[in-house]
Amino acid sequence: MLDTLLPILIFTALTLAAIGAVRRIRLWRQGRPSPVNLLKGLAAVPRRYLVDLHHVVGRDKMISNTHVATAGGFVAAAVLMILVHGLGLANPVLGGLLLLASTSMFIGSLFVARRRINPPARLSKGPWMRLPKSLMAFSLGVFLITLPTVGLLPEGLLEGSGSWLLALILAGVLAWGLGEMFFGMTWGGPMKHAFAGALHLAFHRRAERFGGGRSTGLKALNLENEAAPLGVEKPADFTWNQLLGFDACVQCGRCEAVCPAFAAGQPLNPKKLIQDMVVGMAGGSDAAYAGSPYPGKPVGEHAGSPHGPIVALEGKALVDADTLWSCTTCRACVEECPMMIEHVDAIVDMRRHLTLERGKTPNKGAEVLDNLIATDNPGGFDPGSRLNWAADLELPLMADLKQVDVLLWLGDGAFDMRNQRTLRALIKVLKAAEVDFAVLGNEERDSGDVARRLGDEATFQSLAKRNIATLSQYQFLQIVTCDPHSFHVLGNEYGELGGHYKVRHHSTFIAELFEAGRLSFAPWRGGSVTYHDPCYLGRYNGEFEAPRNVLKALGIEVKEMERSGFRSRCCGGGGGAPITDIPGKQRIPDMRMNDVQETGAELVAVGCPQCTAMLEGVVDANAEVRDIAELVADALVERPAADTSGTAHRPAATTTAEEVIV
Amino acid sequence: MQPEQQGIDVAVLVSIGRHPTTGRPRRAEQDARGLELALAMEAELPGTRISMLHAGPQDDGSEAALRGYLGMGLESMTLLEQPEGSDAIPALATHLATAAPQLVITGARAERGEGSGLLPYALAERLGWPLVNGLAAVESVENGVVTLLQALPRGQRRRLKVRLPAIISVDEAAPAARQSAFGPARRATFSMAATHPEADSELAQWHLAPARKRPKRLKIVKSASARDRFKAAASKSEGKGGQVLTDVSPEEGAEAIYKLLKEEDVLR
Numbered sequence: 010m011l012d013t014l015l016p017i018l019i020f021t022a023l024t025l026a027a028i029g030a031v032r033r034i035r036l037w038r039q040g041r042p043s044p045v046n047l048l049k050g051l052a053a054v055p056r057r058y059l060v061d062l063h064h065v066v067g068r069d070k071m072i073s074n075t076h077v078a079t080a081g082g083f084v085a086a087a088v089l090m091i092l093v094h095g096l097g098l099a100n101p102v103l104g105g106l107l108l109l110a111s112t113s114m115f116i117g118s119l120f121v122a123r124r125r126i127n128p129p130a131r132l133s134k135g136p137w138m139r140l141p142k143s144l145m146a147f148s149l150g151v152f153l154i155t156l157p158t159v160g161l162l163p164e165g166l167l168e169g170s171g172s173w174l175l176a177l178i179l180a181g182v183l184a185w186g187l188g189e190m191f192f193g194m195t196w197g198g199p200m201k202h203a204f205a206g207a208l209h210l211a212f213h214r215r216a217e218r219f220g221g222g223r224s225t226g227l228k229a230l231n232l233e234n235e236a237a238p239l240g241v242e243k244p245a246d247f248t249w250n251q252l253l254g255f256d257a258c259v260q261c262g263r264c265e266a267v268c269p270a271f272a273a274g275q276p277l278n279p280k281k282l283i284q285d286m287v288v289g290m291a292g293g294s295d296a297a298y299a300g301s302p303y304p305g306k307p308v309g310e311h312a313g314s315p316h317g318p319i320v321a322l323e324g325k326a327l328v329d330a331d332t333l334w335s336c337t338t339c340r341a342c343v344e345e346c347p348m349m350i351e352h353v354d355a356i357v358d359m360r361r362h363l364t365l366e367r368g369k370t371p372n373k374g375a376e377v378l379d380n381l382i383a384t385d386n387p388g389g390f391d392p393g394s395r396l397n398w399a400a401d402l403e404l405p406l407m408a409d410l411k412q413v414d415v416l417l418w419l420g421d422g423a424f425d426m427r428n429q430r431t432l433r434a435l436i437k438v439l440k441a442a443e444v445d446f447a448v449l450g451n452e453e454r455d456s457g458d459v460a461r462r463l464g465d466e467a468t469f470q471s472l473a474k475r476n477i478a479t480l481s482q483y484q485f486l487q488i489v490t491c492d493p494h495s496f497h498v499l500g501n502e503y504g505e506l507g508g509h510y511k512v513r514h515h516s517t518f519i520a521e522l523f524e525a526g527r528l529s530f531a532p533w534r535g536g537s538v539t540y541h542d543p544c545y546l547g548r549y550n551g552e553f554e555a556p557r558n559v560l561k562a563l564g565i566e567v568k569e570m571e572r573s574g575f576r577s578r579c580c581g582g583g584g585g586a587p588i589t590d591i592p593g594k595q596r597i598p599d600m601r602m603n604d605v606q607e608t609g610a611e612l613v614a615v616g617c618p619q620c621t622a623m624l625e626g627v628v629d630a631n632a633e634v635r636d637i638a639e640l641v642a643d644a645l646v647e648r649p650a651a652d653t654s655g656t657a658h659r660p661a662a663t664t665t666a667e668e669v670i671v
Numbered sequence: 672m673q674p675e676q677q678g679i680d681v682a683v684l685v686s687i688g689r690h691p692t693t694g695r696p697r698r699a700e701q702d703a704r705g706l707e708l709a710l711a712m713e714a715e716l717p718g719t720r721i722s723m724l725h726a727g728p729q730d731d732g733s734e735a736a737l738r739g740y741l742g743m744g745l746e747s748m749t750l751l752e753q754p755e756g757s758d759a760i761p762a763l764a765t766h767l768a769t770a771a772p773q774l775v776i777t778g779a780r781a782e783r784g785e786g787s788g789l790l791p792y793a794l795a796e797r798l799g800w801p802l803v804n805g806l807a808a809v810e811s812v813e814n815g816v817v818t819l820l821q822a823l824p825r826g827q828r829r830r831l832k833v834r835l836p837a838i839i840s841v842d843e844a845a846p847a848a849r850q851s852a853f854g855p856a857r858r859a860t861f862s863m864a865a866t867h868p869e870a871d872s873e874l875a876q877w878h879l880a881p882a883r884k885r886p887k888r889l890k891i892v893k894s895a896s897a898r899d900r901f902k903a904a905a906s907k908s909e910g911k912g913g914q915v916l917t918d919v920s921p922e923e924g925a926e927a928i929y930k931l932l933k934e935e936d937v938l939r
Contacts, residue, residue, distance in 0.1 A: 239854045368742060368852030375850035383690040383697055391692045467853040 011154060011176050012097075018184055019095040022191040029195030030204065036290050037256065039315045040249035041238075043214060050211035053219065057210040061219045066347045075120040079144060080203070082114025083190065086151050093158060104158035111152040118144035131262025133280070135299025140189070140199045147186025153179055197291070205256035206348050212250045213349060225340065225549045226501035227357055230466040240361025240464060244289035244327070245315045251355060255286040257348040260300055264342030264352065267572075269579040270335040270586075274594025276303040277335035279342040279352045282328065286355065289313035289327045303332055304593070319359055322367075333359050334371050335591045338462050338584030339544040344575055360464030370463050373588045378465050385454035385472065387588075390424045396450045398429040402436055405447040412484040415439070415446040415518070418499065420492030421455050422618035427625065428491075431618065434642035435491050435515055441645050442527040446489070452479050458494040461502070463585040470506060473498075477508035491515040491638055493545035493617045494583070500550070514546055516556040516616050516637050523562045530644040533564035536611035539632070540567045541601065541624065542577035543617035556616050559637055563644050568608040578604060582619030598623040602630045614640060678718020679812055679835065681709045682772035684763060684790075685725050685748075687736045688782040696732045698739035701778030703848035705841045706740055709776055710849070712809050723748035724766065726759040726866065734861075742856030743849050750861045753868035756875065760790060762866040764797040773835040774817065779804060779842040785874060791840040802838045803831060806845055 067073045089107040092098045122141035128134070194200040210219075217224035231237045238246050247255075264279035265271055271278050281295075281303055288295050294312035302308045306329065313319060313327030320330050333356055342352045364370045370378060380389035396404065407416060417439070422428030439446050454472050461469035476499075488510050490496050500512035513521075522528050540560060546552050553574050560567050572578045581587065581597025602624060605613045612633045615621050625634045683706045688699030706723065713719040723745055725737055729752055741748060751762045767775060780788035795802035807822040810830070817837065821829045822844030894900050916927055932938045 235857065364850075364852070366852055366854040368744075368850035368855075370850060378850070379697075383695050384693050389692065465853070 014180050015094040018187060022187040026191040026195050033195050037249045037252045039245045040247045040252040043248035043250050045212045054207055054211045057219045075117050078113050079117030079121060082110045082117055085110035086114055090151050099158050101159045104155050107155045111148045115148035118148055130301055131266045133260035133300035137199050143186060143189035146182050147190050150183035150186045202257055202259035205253055209254050209257040214250050223551055229505045232470060239365040241358040242362045243316050243318055252290050254350045255283050258283045258350060259348055263345040265301060267341040267345050269337055269597045273597045274304045275335035275591050276306050276332050278303050283350060285328050290315055330363060331591045334589040336584055337579045337581055337586040339579035340548045344548050361466055364464030371589045374463050377588050378468055381455055381460050381468050386421050386424060387459050388424050393451050395423050406450045407447045407483045410447045413445050413447045414486050415444055416485040416488045417446050417448045418488050418490035418495050419448055419453060420490055420495045422492055427621060428618040431491055431636040431638050435638040437642045442522045456495040456498040458498045459585050473503055473506050477503060487511040487513055489513045489515055489518045493543045497545045497549045514552055516559050517552055519641055520555040520558045529646050530563050531646045537568050538565045538612045538614055539570055539605055539608045539610035540614045541620055542573055543620050544579050544583055546616055547577055548575055556637055560614060563640055568610050570604045570608050580620040580623040582623040598627050602627040605632045678716045679774055680720050680772040681774045683709045683723045684777040685723055685740050686781045687733045696736040698736055699778055699782045701842055704845040705776040705778050706743055707848040708841060708845055710744060726751040726753055726762040728755045738856040739851045741859035742851030744855055745859060747860045747862060749864055751864050751866045753866050756871055757868040758871040760793045761869050764794055775838040777840050779840045791838055795838045800836050800838050801833055803833060804840045806839045806841045
């Protein structure tokens with residue numbers, strides 16, 4: 010009896026899965042077009058899955074092995090099952106392999122089940138709680154029906170009077186497994202992640218991320234075409250492969266666990282945001298969501314549709330605006346996501362609509378954008394005063410020299426008294442190493458970082474184009490900056506607008522100078538030091554080593570924080586978050602200074618004006634905040650046979666800086 | 672009361688502003704507040720129609736500034752085109768007389784050009800309409816009478832009932848203007864209206880120079896306690912020894928003003 014029932018069951022499940030797949034694909038295709046190479050993308054899936062994706066999953070060895078056993082076992086078992094039981098190729102070799110595959114899957118599912126006993130808060134519950142049981146049902150069912158094929162079962166067992174009952178039970182278990190694994194895969198069950206995830210790997214909008222590459226620059230809006238939408242108003246305004254990406258979410262909550270805004274109690278949870286996009290794409294309410302909600306926002310009050318607004322003009326729609334404005338664009342979620350989902354892109358896309366179409370940038374946002382338009386800097390300072398802090402330094406200007414080795418990009422920190430100290434220290438270092446450098450001076454403008462992350466693509470492009478025009482007048486080998494945000498924008502985001510530069514962070518440049526023997530340092534006599542990785546230097550640009558090398562060269566042994574390197578926790582200063590200032594239960598920089606305190610370090614080295622400002626703003630902190638440039642400048646000793654300009658006297662730089670400031 | 676509320680035609684007069692630090696053209700602060708007031712009326716009084724007017728030349732710089740207003744949520748505006756240096760008052764007065772809006776809102780003082788703050792008064796004189804300055808809010812419109820809240824110094828407010836049509840001017844007491852959004856600003860259209868430009872002959876004769884900070888009158892604080900010194904530094908000086916003249920003849924009024932100017936050494 011099973012011989013007739015099995016093919017029917019299998020092919021029914023496959024047919025339903027195929028119908029579901031077509032429906033699902035139609036949901037994705039509601040999105041805007043985004044050209045991809047279909048065949049090349051599909052061909053790249055195995056490599057992207059086995060190498061790039063497992064590189065992320067493999068950070069948690071237990072779940073990585075579990076997934077290999079379960080998923081590998083499932084894929085093999087599914088294919089073999091269709092051959093053996095669907096098409097009736099009752100070959101003992103195939104059957105043996107099928108037994109092996111289903112055993113592997115069963116063992117894997119045991120580990121999945123173990124993780125579901127007291128699951129961590131980041132995991133979604135609901136249908137995900139039944140998944141281990143479904144996995145067991147499938148693997149066990151397949152195992153049992155295959156036993157007769159290889160002749161391991163006493164022949165008489167499935168005959169006789171009890172056999173009908175036994176066969177029915179077996180068919181029932183198998184039907185449950187098939188339902189979850191095949192039908193559920195394309196009809197929105199937990200297994201959907203496998204179907205959408207594989208296709209997302211194939212048609213990812215940042216294919217450069219695979220194969221060890223990095224792709225972190227936001228994609229430019231087409232402002233020339235007036236018909237093109239300015240950002241994302243409704244789910245269907247995303248590109249189709251973004252929608253596909255949302256659908257790939259496996260709700261593991263790794264993003265939630267690393268999100269600084271979530272930890273601070275601000276109303277953002279990256280996982281919930283992606284699930285809300287899935288709800289919007291299919292239409293409906295978020296009531297079925299079974300994970301952690303946005304802090305302070307109960308589940309079940311929001312609903313949306315593919316062509317309805319994501320953020321309501323009044324009242325509630327799919328997502329509230331403060332959720333979108335809580336993000337610091339630190340990319341921790343993107344870095345952690347095993348499905349390679351691009352949360353930050355989606356958030357900025359939606360912010361673009363709020364700013365460009367609705368004029369609803371919260372709190373100080375509008376003021377900052379107006380300042381950027383009128384004065385080319387976010388603080389509204391006189392653009393002619395950009396070099397006032399360096400009045401005594403006689404900085405060489407690009408306008409005079411036209412051609413130098415290094416163009417020093419000052420960034421908007423030039424208007425900030427704290428960052429002016431860093432800049433003065435950096436200039437002291439450059440002069441000590443006799444670097445041929447110059448600054449743009451008053452010709453420099455804000456890079457456009459804040460404008461872009463607040464969604465004001467128009468102001469960003471205006472600033473970027475004018476900066477590119479200025480830079481094109483001069484010849485230089487590389488740009489060096491102490492602002493990772495400028496670094497990122499100049500290096501990764503100007504390219505699309507026609508500006509291609511070799512940009513270095515000052516820590517990278519100082520490390521090179523030291524290696525070239527152009528700097529010598531007095532031995533470190535301070536206390537213990539830890540290092541805070543700026544998001545825009547580390548995760549955005551992959552520079553984790555150079556700052557540590559510089560600290561090592563200074564004789565400092567870095568006491569690493571638990572979250573450092575690619576897992577560094579944001580200072581809270583990115584993405585315009587200090588400007589939009591969405592309230593939470595605690596402040597992000599306070600949490601980061603607690604991380605510092607846990608290491609017992611007396612000093613935290615930073616490499617970003619934003620991080621400096623945020624971390625120094627923490628009240629009652631136990632550690633001093635110093636930029637790497639300041640540490641280097643303080644440790645400088647005159648090299649033998651160097652010039653005698655007097656720059657080597659240790660306290661000179663800091664005291665003059667303060668005199669100028671006061 | 673509610674049913675008698677009715678929407679009216681509102682004309683908002685806007686000028687090209689000038690950023691105080693960089694001098695770049697922008698939407699003028701006060702005019703933008705005027706438009707904000709009109710947009711708030713539109714939201715509260717259904718049926719209110721806003722028309723926005725600017726008299727001046729059409730070029731890239733002024734268009735960008737005018738689009739700054741449009742980005743607050745208007746679909747179009749009327750541009751009374753006239754060459755630089757023309758007097759805006761005749762063009763605006765002629766247009767308003769024909770278009771006949773019930774309420775005209777304007778900023779108190781322009782950020783470039785003469786900036787004398789006389790335009791609302793000159794328009795009111797030409798049209799023969801009442802003028803209320805320093806407006807804080809438009810409360811209601813009933814049967815051709817508008818109830819206004821006028822801002823007085825030190826946070827005081829005065830409620831006024833004014834028969835329409837009327838002109839109101841706004842300064843920093845009015846609610847701050849909303850953010851200007853790029854999309855609506857880009858989509859909005861201009862409708863051109865021809866004018867008979869009159870060169871501002873008086874302005875042409877003037878000698879213009881960058882403004883200097885006016886000297887501040889020193890406040891001599893004779894006080895013993897820190898509290899008094901703080902009060903003197905923090906508070907606006909209350910007019911002392913002033914007198915309120917009511918029901919006096921023009922001659923008596925002029926005499927009082929003349930006497931004060933003498934006392935203050937303005938006239939010698």
